[in-house]
Amino acid sequence: MNDNSSVGSGDPGRVRDRAFVRIGVLALQGAFREHRAALERSGAVVVEVRRPEHLVGLEGLVIPGGESSTIVKLMRSYGLDSAITAFAAAGGAVWGTCAGAIVVATHIDAFPDQPRLGLIDVAVARNAYGRQVASFEAAVAVVGWDQPFRAVFIRAPRITSIGPGVEVLARHAGDPVAVTSGTITATVFHPELGGDDRWHAAFVQRCADVAQARGSVAPST
Amino acid sequence: MNDTTIGSTQVKTGFAEMFKGGVIMDVVTPDQARIAQDAGATAVMALERVPADIRVQGGVARMSDPDMVQGIVEAVSIPVMAKCRIGHVVEAQILQALGVDFIDESEVLTPADEAFHIDKHAFTVPFVCGATEIGEALRRIGEGAAMIRTKGEAGTGNVVEAVRHARSVLGSIRALQAMRREELMTFAKQHGAPFDLVVYVHEHGRLPVVNFAAGGVATPADAALMMHLGLDGVFVGSGIFKAAAGITDPTERDRAFARRAEAIVKAVTHYDDPDELAAISRGLGEAMVGINIDDLAEDQLLATRGW
Numbered sequence: 001m002n003d004n005s006s007v008g009s010g011d012p013g014r015v016r017d018r019a020f021v022r023i024g025v026l027a028l029q030g031a032f033r034e035h036r037a038a039l040e041r042s043g044a045v046v047v048e049v050r051r052p053e054h055l056v057g058l059e060g061l062v063i064p065g066g067e068s069s070t071i072v073k074l075m076r077s078y079g080l081d082s083a084i085t086a087f088a089a090a091g092g093a094v095w096g097t098c099a100g101a102i103v104v105a106t107h108i109d110a111f112p113d114q115p116r117l118g119l120i121d122v123a124v125a126r127n128a129y130g131r132q133v134a135s136f137e138a139a140v141a142v143v144g145w146d147q148p149f150r151a152v153f154i155r156a157p158r159i160t161s162i163g164p165g166v167e168v169l170a171r172h173a174g175d176p177v178a179v180t181s182g183t184i185t186a187t188v189f190h191p192e193l194g195g196d197d198r199w200h201a202a203f204v205q206r207c208a209d210v211a212q213a214r215g216s217v218a219p220s221t
Numbered sequence: 222m223n224d225t226t227i228g229s230t231q232v233k234t235g236f237a238e239m240f241k242g243g244v245i246m247d248v249v250t251p252d253q254a255r256i257a258q259d260a261g262a263t264a265v266m267a268l269e270r271v272p273a274d275i276r277v278q279g280g281v282a283r284m285s286d287p288d289m290v291q292g293i294v295e296a297v298s299i300p301v302m303a304k305c306r307i308g309h310v311v312e313a314q315i316l317q318a319l320g321v322d323f324i325d326e327s328e329v330l331t332p333a334d335e336a337f338h339i340d341k342h343a344f345t346v347p348f349v350c351g352a353t354e355i356g357e358a359l360r361r362i363g364e365g366a367a368m369i370r371t372k373g374e375a376g377t378g379n380v381v382e383a384v385r386h387a388r389s390v391l392g393s394i395r396a397l398q399a400m401r402r403e404e405l406m407t408f409a410k411q412h413g414a415p416f417d418l419v420v421y422v423h424e425h426g427r428l429p430v431v432n433f434a435a436g437g438v439a440t441p442a443d444a445a446l447m448m449h450l451g452l453d454g455v456f457v458g459s460g461i462f463k464a465a466a467g468i469t470d471p472t473e474r475d476r477a478f479a480r481r482a483e484a485i486v487k488a489v490t491h492y493d494d495p496d497e498l499a500a501i502s503r504g505l506g507e508a509m510v511g512i513n514i515d516d517l518a519e520d521q522l523l524a525t526r527g528w
Contacts, residue, residue, distance in 0.1 A: 027242070028242065028490050029241070029242040029243045029263060029489075029490060030239055030241060030242060030243070031238045031239055031241060032241075032242070033241070034238065050490065050491065050494075065238075065239050066239050066240075066241070066242070066243065066263065067239065067240075067243060067262075067263040067264070067299055067300075069258060069261070069298065069299060070243055070261045070262065070263050070299075070486065073260075073261040073486075074261060074486070074487070074490055077487070098239070099239070111298070126298060127298065131300075131320045131321075131322055132236055132300065132322035132323065132346060132347065133227070133228070133317060133320060133322075133345045133346050134227060135227065135232045135236060136225050136226055136227045136232060137225070137226050137229055137231055137232055138224065138225040138226070139224060152231055152232060152235050154232060154235055154236045154239060155236070155300065155322070190235060193231060193235045193238070194231060
């Protein structure tokens with residue numbers, strides 16, 4: 001299932017680089033353990049990030065689901081907001097899921113003052129699919145994948161607009177639910193729930209590409 | 222592509238996973254809810270009286286007034302939980318209709334049924350239930366609970382019972398992991414636990430749902446202790462808004478509440494960093510006074526409620 005699963009880059013020949021890929025999971029609050037497990041199953045070395053110094057030597061960072069206002073508050077009180085912005089500016093890959101997608105967005109509808117990193121040019125609306133009783137799971141088609149992905153949406157944010165250069169990887173009921181631009185990815189559902197690791201395998205591949213571009217990993221050929 | 226499902230076990234237990242490493246705070250007013258949200262709470266529990274006041278005032282403790290719950294739902298953007306009485310299906314239906322995000326079928330309220338808990342599978346909204354030991358935890362999960370918490374002894378500001386319950390549940394998980402398969406049925410029989418869930422714990426070394434601390438957490442150190450024991454997050458009931466009893470100026474008292482709430486949030490994230498915990502624990506002022514469990518009469522214990 002994990003083969004041929006990378007988004008926008010499907011060269012299985014580079015998969016062996018994954019053993020060298022170091023990925024951080026922001027471990028302030030939320031579903032960081034599930035991301036850690038899925039990334040490890042996909043071949044990455046995983047570091048839990050609680051302080052800025054934990055970002056050193058990483059190719060990528062996952063900002064997990066949880067409560068976005070809690071995560072942002074804890075990020076700011078330990079200087080992780082500016083550290084992650086610098087990490088992304090230096091070419092590190094960043095993937096935000098659910099609450100993490102809110103954290104990486106440039107605009108948060110109705111909460112213009114909520115701190116955010118603004119790494120990807122999208123606007124999101126918090127809890128826009130409704131309260132928990134409206135949370136749902138649904139199969140979504142993903143660009144370049146043969147089989148749909150069973151996505152779990154929990155008090156999910158809705159992507160209400162995307163800027164130029166942002167690519168839509170998946171939609172549900174017409175709305176973008178997975179987007180990417182450069183080295184930044186945002187998914188409003190929870191790829192870490194349900195045991196299908198294709199999104200994680202794709203992110204590990206992307207981080208392997210980052211490592212190769214930086215010269216931190218010798219080319220595998 | 223159109224097979225959209227609401228209220229599935231995955232959607233319910235997955236939501237509970239999002240609270241991990243976080244603090245859920247009891248609040249009785251919209252103002253307290255905002256203080257909790259600003260301090261970094263992952264959710265609030267909307268109540269009419271915190272457990273410490275239920276103890277003092279006595280009487281029948283019921284589901285909160287819907288207007289009061291609605292006021293808190295409207296005051297914050299984070300998830301809102303509310304409590305119903307053990308076995309009170311209709312209170313749970315009302316809370317679901319109000320749009321609360323999680324229901325606590327709680328021993329802190331006066332039980333409505335002395336034999337049966339609610340069939341939680343029948344609801345779209347997820348439930349959390351208290352447990353003192355593994356059999357109770359697995360019975361609640363068998364009924365459909367998407368989250369388990371220790372009962373502790375709510376409203377005492379004394380963490381000893383929460384520690385006892387955490388050690389009991391987590392110790393039993395470790396024991397189950399080490400058992401041979403043929404020993405599992407007798408374990409299930411002895412603990413009154415559903416056999417399939419006993420097998421799950423044996424195979425996975427954890428409950429199939431998240432497992433939080435509750436009942437008596439009053440300080441950042443208490444919260445970090447519960448994380449240290451291996452729980453996934455913390456409920457704080459009376460510990461925040463019953464602290465700072467000596468401060469009479471309302472603005473000053475709100476500041477003291479906010480400092481304590483924020484410190485407990487940070488302590489849960491950095492529970493294994495003693496230097497950080499030392500810094501977090503300073504300048505918080507007076508904690509809630511607290512009650513020794515031995516001073517409580519048998520009929521004042523809340524943790525014995527639930528079947």
